[in-house]
Amino acid sequence: MLKPDFPLRTSRLTLRAFTHDDLDDLHAIHRLPEVTRYLHWEPHDRERTRAVLEEKIACNALLDENRTLAIAVERNDTGQLIGDCMIRWLSREHSRGEIGFVFHPEHHGKGFATEAARELLRLSFEExxxxxxxxxxxxxxxxxxxxxxxxxxxxxxxxxxxxxxKGEWADELIFAMLRREWESIPR
Ligand SMILES: CC(C)(COP(=O)(O)OP(=O)(O)OC[C@H]1O[C@@H](n2cnc3c(N)ncnc32)[C@H](O)[C@@H]1OP(=O)(O)O)[C@@H](O)C(=O)NCCC(=O)NCCS
Structure with missing residues (x-):
């Protein structure tokens, strides 16, 4: 089980649960075709974002396998929500999970996604x-x-x-890391 001690701070970011106040910022991400280009969904209209946000608010802990923990990511310097991340507990028996991350294009190219995803790995392995x-x-x-x-x-x-x-066949890449590999990374 994982119920993170939100908010979690990294050097430039805060990871926390979603709230109803996130609608505008989340929609600013989910409405963009460049964001959904390689995702399995089309850009959302505001009502769809609102429904998705409700699901994310409910996904604030990983109580069992086949559940998802939704994590909002904001910049420490501005407080703006810039990222929409998740950890999915794939299997209790096999101790497997999956991470995912979506960031607003205005905040690409600065290492924010890498910084947040590193915290997703830490939560997955260490917590x-x-x-x-x-x-x-x-x-x-x-x-x-x-x-x-x-x-x-x-x-x-x-x-x-x-x-x-989206009307075409797509190749998929699968990346993975084991806990012992995470533990062997120099810090
Ligand atoms: C996937 C996604 C989150 C990656 O965003 P990103 O901006 O490329 O990733 P980061 O925030 O980690 O930034 C990395 C870039 O910042 C640079 N950078 C600057 N400072 C950095 C730092 N402190 N640490 C790491 N990278 C840094 C890196 O060199 C890299 O630049 P490059 O792309 O020119 O090599 C983004 O493209 C996205 O949201 N896409 C739409 C949704 C999506 O497809 N999600 C993935 C679903 S599988």
Whole structure:
């Protein structure tokens, strides 16, 4: 089980649960076609964002497998919500999880996604105690793949035309890290 001691601070970011006040900032991310380009959903209208936000607010703890912890990421300097992250507990028996991250394009290219995703790995390994954590992305999503490489995750699979997304076949990359690999990273 994981109920993080929110808010969690990294050097430039705060990770916390979503609240109803996040609607505008979350919608500013979810409405953009460039954000959803390699995701399995289309840009959201405001009502859809509102419904998604309700789900995220409810996902504030990982009480069991097959559940998702939704994590809002804000900049410490401005307090603005810039990222929408998650940890999914894939299997209790096999001690596996998955991380995911979506950031507003205005805040790309500054290492914020990498900084937040590193905290997702820390939570997964050190607090939930998982053995193995994966991250998946469309093979064309170079920025996402690069975040996972930068974190030290290993690209274990390139699945060719494994998904039919937005009218075309897409390849998928699967990255992974084990707890012992996380623990061996010099800090
Ligand atoms: C995936 C996504 C979060 C990656 O964002 P990003 O801005 O490329 O990643 P980061 O925030 O870690 O920034 C990395 C960049 O900042 C640079 N950078 C600057 N300061 C840095 C720092 N302190 N630490 C790490 N990188 C830093 C890096 O060199 C890198 O630049 P580069 O792309 O020119 O090599 C973003 O593209 C996104 O939200 N996409 C839409 C949603 C999506 O596809 N999500 C993934 C689903 S699988």
């Amino acid at each position: 939930l105690g998982l053995h193995r954590v994966i991250g998946r992305c469309d093979a064309r999503n170079a920025a996402s793949a690069e975040v996972m490489r930068r974190l030290g995750m290993r690209c274990e699979a390139h699945l060719v035309e494994s998904e039919y997304v």
